[in-house]
Amino acid sequence: MMDTEVDRELLEKIADLIGKPVGAFNIRKDTGCDGRQSTDHIKITGKDDKPGIDIRVLPGTKGETCHIPVIITKPGISEMVYNDFYIGEDSDVDIVAGCGIHNCGSETSRHDGIHTFYVGKNSRVHYSEKHYGEGDGTGGRIMNPQTIVYLEEGASIQMDTTQIRGIDSTKRYTKIVCGPGAEAVITERLLTHGDQVAESDMEIVLDGNDSKGRVISRSVAQGSSSQIFRPLVVGNARCFGHVQCDSIIMGTATIRSVPEIAANSTEAQLIHEAAIGKIAGDQLLKLQTLGLTEEEAEDRILKGFLA
């Protein structure tokens, strides 16, 4: 496990993992299983009928973390993985996913994943997912993650997704269905450069009374990359939804931001905000007056924006 420098680096980048993880984990490497550990409260089992794993969190599990990173180190791999999460009632867990691709060949490496969460009553899940690509090959690095979440009454998920550099093409789909009193918060951070393309579709369905949904998306498009965002919040009950998309555009990049809110109940209260702009000139100037070069100032502003 984690036997090469490349493995170690990728794992650190995507899952902040240094050494063997504490608690439950499953490391998927080049389509195989490179290590797995269940705990008393979190059981991980492989699927028989298709690639992927089932993760069962027993009711009442509190304060545990589960790491499920995926790394691809060989060119030419293309995989479709199904991971299902069953989170028992009254739990509070952190799940750290993420995918790192190191491609130094000429063939494309591609990871498609479908993650489905069933979150039981009054449970809280913090799900973070980092995507990262590296390697000097000409082969493409592609990731298409789908995340589907069902929140039962009073359940909540905080989903943080980050993709900073390195992924040539990504098509992301996220759907969260909220039951009564459930709450979904998605924060998305994305930086594309070169001629990368990124597409993100999101749908938060507020089905139950007093459910809440919030999307906070911040992105930077550099070079000639392009990005499309389509966050949608649907209010079917007495609920509150807020979508906030903010993008910085640079070079010859293009960004489309198409937030949508849809109310099917007079009690739904939905808001969307979207903004695209370049780095404000006076921000750059101000940091230069504090002794930073123009490049340093730009880096600092982007770093803060995507933090």
Added chain:
Amino acid sequence: MLELKGIGYTVREADGELGILNDISLTIDDHRLVVFTGPNGGGKTTLAKIIMGLVKPTSGRILWNGQDITDLGITERAKLGISYGFQQPPRFKGLTVRSLLTIASGDGKLSKDRCCQYLTKVGLCANDYLDREVDVSLSGGEVKRIEIASILARGSELMIFDEPEAGIDLWSFARLTETFEQIHAEGRATMIIISHQERIISLADEVVVVGDGEIRHRGSAQEILPKILADTTSICPVLTKGGVSK
């Protein structure tokens, strides 16, 4: 020592050239506190930006400690010890007050204590602000005071403050004037303060009145203050002539 020699600034407009500054020459000795004052639109901010390198003059030279810095960029001037607190400070999404002060100080490990000291000097309660972002959630007066704190943190040899009093409440204003007095008394820096406030003008070793892109008067606060008060009645030719602008 800062020397401005025949500074001029004109901009091209659709119907010809517009003169903004005309032949400004001025020498400011080390550790002096000089106040620039004068009517709105007179050219004070433009002059300050020319010193910082934010605006390139169309004529004239700028010397700092004997070195001609006219052709140097902003960053280089900052590194040579020049700083400028903006009249309208920009806001940053995602940059905390603490990071801004850290960047300003040039000390990557600036301690929390030091940050707090700078904020206290501008009348801000440090604990409430350190981790806040310098974004639109801050009020005008708050952003303005954080801007001034960033100049204090920078601790440059030359500090230029552009209307530091603007939008600031009476309590913080009192704290701020004490801070200026203290820096001045300790002889730590040369200060140029652009201000319309009698209280700040009275701190000055020298007052420079800038109007219509020129230096109208120079002198001590005692000399200049009465002149300014006398001027207020004759400052707008349109108003005094007919009361209606054409």
